[in-house]
Amino acid sequence: MARITAGVGSSHVPLLGVAVDQGKDRDDYFGPIFAGYDWTREWEKETKPDVIVLVYNDHASAFDMKIVPTFAIGCGERYKPADEGWGPRQVPDVEGHPDLAWHIAQSLILDEFDMTIINEMDVDHGLTVPLSMMFDKPAKWPVKVVPLAVNVVTYPVPSGNRCWALGEAVRRAVESFPEDLNVQIWGTGGMSHQLQGPRAGLLNREWDNKFLDMLEADNDDARWIPHIEYLRETGSEGIEMVMWLIMRGALGQKVRRLHRHYHIPCSNTAIGHIVLEPAE
Amino acid sequence: MTQPAKPTQNIHEYLAELEDIPGTRVYTAARARKGYHINQFAMSLMQGDNRERFKADEKAYLDEWPISDEAKAALLKRDYNTLLDLGGNVYFLSKLFSTDGLSFAEAVSTMTDMTFPEYRDMMLAGGRSPEGNRSIKANRAAAGAADTAKDS
Numbered sequence: 001m002a003r004i005t006a007g008v009g010s011s012h013v014p015l016l017g018v019a020v021d022q023g024k025d026r027d028d029y030f031g032p033i034f035a036g037y038d039w040t041r042e043w044e045k046e047t048k049p050d051v052i053v054l055v056y057n058d059h060a061s062a063f064d065m066k067i068v069p070t071f072a073i074g075c076g077e078r079y080k081p082a083d084e085g086w087g088p089r090q091v092p093d094v095e096g097h098p099d100l101a102w103h104i105a106q107s108l109i110l111d112e113f114d115m116t117i118i119n120e121m122d123v124d125h126g127l128t129v130p131l132s133m134m135f136d137k138p139a140k141w142p143v144k145v146v147p148l149a150v151n152v153v154t155y156p157v158p159s160g161n162r163c164w165a166l167g168e169a170v171r172r173a174v175e176s177f178p179e180d181l182n183v184q185i186w187g188t189g190g191m192s193h194q195l196q197g198p199r200a201g202l203l204n205r206e207w208d209n210k211f212l213d214m215l216e217a218d219n220d221d222a223r224w225i226p227h228i229e230y231l232r233e234t235g236s237e238g239i240e241m242v243m244w245l246i247m248r249g250a251l252g253q254k255v256r257r258l259h260r261h262y263h264i265p266c267s268n269t270a271i272g273h274i275v276l277e278p279a280e
Numbered sequence: 281m282t283q284p285a286k287p288t289q290n291i292h293e294y295l296a297e298l299e300d301i302p303g304t305r306v307y308t309a310a311r312a313r314k315g316y317h318i319n320q321f322a323m324s325l326m327q328g329d330n331r332e333r334f335k336a337d338e339k340a341y342l343d344e345w346p347i348s349d350e351a352k353a354a355l356l357k358r359d360y361n362t363l364l365d366l367g368g369n370v371y372f373l374s375k376l377f378s379t380d381g382l383s384f385a386e387a388v389s390t391m392t393d394m395t396f397p398e399y400r401d402m403m404l405a406g407g408r409s410p411e412g413n414r415s416i417k418a419n420r421a422a423a424g425a426a427d428t429a430k431d432s
Contacts, residue, residue: 060372085377154312197304204410265406
């Protein structure tokens with residue numbers, strides 16, 4: 001049987017991809033950010049996951065305003081890096097796992113999550129930057145990926161509770177897949193940042209760390225944080241953190257924290273990173 | 281799965297709260313509708329030949345879109361705060377940042393009252409504090425209380 005062995009939370013700031021691609025990831029500015037991922041890169045090499053269910057948001061790359069799916073799952077064979085206006089990132093194509101993805105999609109729909117199915121799309125920094133953070137610059141990504149795209153741009157975005165419940169349903173879906181697979185689930189985006197308006201540049205170290213504490217706890221209090229709290233406390237784009245709740249919801253009630261990292265700033269954004277494993 | 285009894289969120293209260301954040305335009309359905317063509321115009325700049333045509337004659341390219349004169353003027357001036365008011369969203373507008381060769385941070389700084397170096401320094405020093413930036417109503421109440429204290 002397939003099983004979810006760990007959950008990873010990580011920011012996905014595009015500039016981190018630029019830093020990797022241009023070899024600046026150990027300079028004075030980026031060094032302290034990437035140092036916090038060294039542990040995880042070693043751990044990923046040791047634990048060798050087969051598949052990542054990668055929860056992320058598209059930033060006006062694959063989707064424009066014509067279609068805005070709240071939850072969408074990629075069931076395709078492979079995905080190319082998107083051209084986000086600077087030419088596509090020179091990173092490997094992302095290989096999908098259509099059998100597992102279709103299984104999860106069907107299971108979620110039967111579980112009353114009305115998913116949008118995607119067979120073809122390009123993937124932007126929201127998905128490729130976390131891969132670079134965890135795997136550096138391989139010739140080929142060492143994992144297959146099931147992209148799970150969440151609308152966190154057009155309001156209302158899904159509630160924290162709904163995201164958490166989706167994570168619980170993803171776990172049931174993975175555990176009912178007959179093949180023996182080591183699956184991780186990653187929640188990406190955040191942490192505090194605001195990219196618009198006169199309030200741009202807002203960061204909140206204290207709140208972000210409280211959120212990380214909540215993810216480590218043996219309860220599901222974080223699912224009840226209302227949207228307005230993310231907006232007030234962590235900036236308009238801090239709402240991306242609801243995607244971390246899908247990851248956390250998939251891990252069960254008790255978790256063990258294996259690693260945690262926090263750094264301010266990367267461009268406009270607070271960088272957060274956590275590695276958890278189910279403890280039941 | 282536990283589903284605690286929780287009243288459905290009241291949509292009017294929910295939407296009203298989104299308008300209570302200082303210096304912020306939450307991308308609500310109302311803004312998404314109003315700014316639809318601004319954002320779709322911005323998306324069109326993902327394609328190289330569109331970028332070239334836009335750069336060659338910005339006004340002529342904008343005239344191909346059903347965008348208001350006010351929005352066209354704001355786009356030509358790169359007046360991003362006005363564009364947010366008109367329903368533009370920063371992820372779409374960022375296609376214009378990259379067409380201009382501007383970094384995200386530099387473009388974002390133009391929406392604040394700071395120069396780019398000042399903005400960069402603020403970020404390096406830990407970013408903008410949420411203190412006093414959480415609620416328009418709370419700020420008004422605090423200002424009112426301060427005035428009352430002064431008067432008494």
